[in-house]
Amino acid sequence: MIPGPTPVPEKVLQALSKHPIGHRSKEFQDLVESTTKNLRWLHQTHNDVLTITGSGTAAMEAGIINTLSKGDKVICGENGKFGERWVKVAEEFGLEVIKIESEWGTPLNPEKFKKLLEEDKQKEIKAVILTHSETSTGVINDLESISSYIRAHNTALSIVDCVTSLGACNVPVDEWQLDIVASGSQKGYMIPPGLSFVAMSQKAWEATEKSNLPKFYLNLKSYRKSLISNSNPYTPAINLVFALEEALNMMREEGLDNIFLRHKKHKLAVSNAVKALNLKLFADERHLSPSITAIDTGEIDAEEFRKTIKNKFDILLAGGQDHLKGKIFRVGHLGYVNDRDIITVISAIGKTLIDLGKITSKEVGEALVEASKYLE
Structure with missing residues (x-):
């Protein structure tokens, strides 16, 4: 019950155990064609969705280095551990970072993005980088509103970490005109770690023509070119693609609306049960992530609490990160999780x-x- 790696369905494990096939074979090309079609369905897009052998961080880094150039001015939203990470990545590549911050446990304020973007009359801001579902605190940011302000700017790209939101809540990439959306296999996709995904808009591809940041393995042009022939520029994690196909088929069978409803009811069941147990929610209750609930333990040592639950019940919960270590624990409820687990x-x-x-x-x-009310 952590926010990743998440539980893996038996069907997916069986697919994972198949004997590898050649990654230049017709059989593998058919597999890539099938999974790519389903990835577009999941992302609700007609644009390219690329598969990289790497973690969600690789996907986010790829989105940044393929569309921006050294010295570019970017806005980074920071209200948790992963927002902090994208600031570090941007600064590492020589980008000029303007931070929009919010206290851990509270959402980013969309109006702050609107103000900065409207004031940028010279169109110097080239991208807005943010996390949709902030895993470290259990907060979901208002991506729909923020993306509308980015579109109104007409120049800046949206580069979004949807690692724990994609496959858990509605992320209509085309409808919201998101430019670069990154996600990872070990979350809502219900497969082991090792694959990441990058959805790219036409505007994002146009930006790649001007980018001068160094890239080789993560050069998305190579992935796009190989995708034309349902292939991959490098040796992919073949067995994870077997698993991906099975997981995506399961998701299609369940349907997007049912997937989103399941995650919503699990969020409500956990968060309302927590209050009945006289514990406090760490995150702003109006902006709870559908993927994970962060719980403030007060005077109880959260690390000892987690250890006790692991030893007595064989249930692994996530701890707090950085200054929250020992102060909160986090219950993951995304991916292959059912009512019994809750x-x-x-x-x-x-x-x-x-x-x-x-x-x-x-x-x-x-x-x-209280939990049962929502599960029903």
Whole structure:
């Protein structure tokens, strides 16, 4: 029950165990054609969706270095660990970074983006880089509003980390006219780590013609060229592509609306149960991520709490990062997670609180009743 790697369905594990095939074979080309079609469906786009052997960070770095040039001015949204990471990546490549910050646990303010973009009369801002679902704090940012302000600017690109939002909530790439969307296989895709995905708009491809930042393995032009023949410029993780095909087929069978509804009800079940257990939500309740819930333990050591649940119930929860270590724990509920998993983790948290003398069995019962309202 962490935000990645997430549980992997049995069908996907079986696909993963197939014997590898040649990555230049007709069989593999057919596989790439199939998965690419399904990736466009998942991203709700008619544009290119490229598959890279690498993590979500590789996808985000690729989006940055393929469309920008040294000295370009960019806005970076920072309200958690991953927002901080994109600031570091941008600065590492010599970009001029303007930070829009928000306290960890609160969402980025879209109006701050609007103000900076409207004031940029000379169109010096070349991109806006932000995280949609901030995994470190359990907050989801208002990507729809922010992307509308980016479009109004007419020059800046949107470069978006959708690693824990894609496959968990609605990210209509074409409708919102998102330019570069990055995601990773070990989250909502329900397969092991090792693949990442980059959706590219026509505007983003036009920007690649002006980019002068160094790139070789992550040169997206190479991936686009090879995709024409349903191939890959380098040796891909063949067995992960087998797994991807099976996972995407499962997702298509469930349907996008049902996937989004399942994640929403799990978010509501966990967050409302937590309050019934006399714990506090760390994130702004109006902006909770559908993928993960961060819980403030107050005077309880969150690391010891996690350790107890792992030892007693064999359930792994995520800890806090940086200054939040020991202060919060995080319950992941994205990907291959069902109602039983939600009830089980709430029960384990409740029993641990009983053993610590913090609540009684009555509160645990009330928490389970509260969760069940949303699961139904």
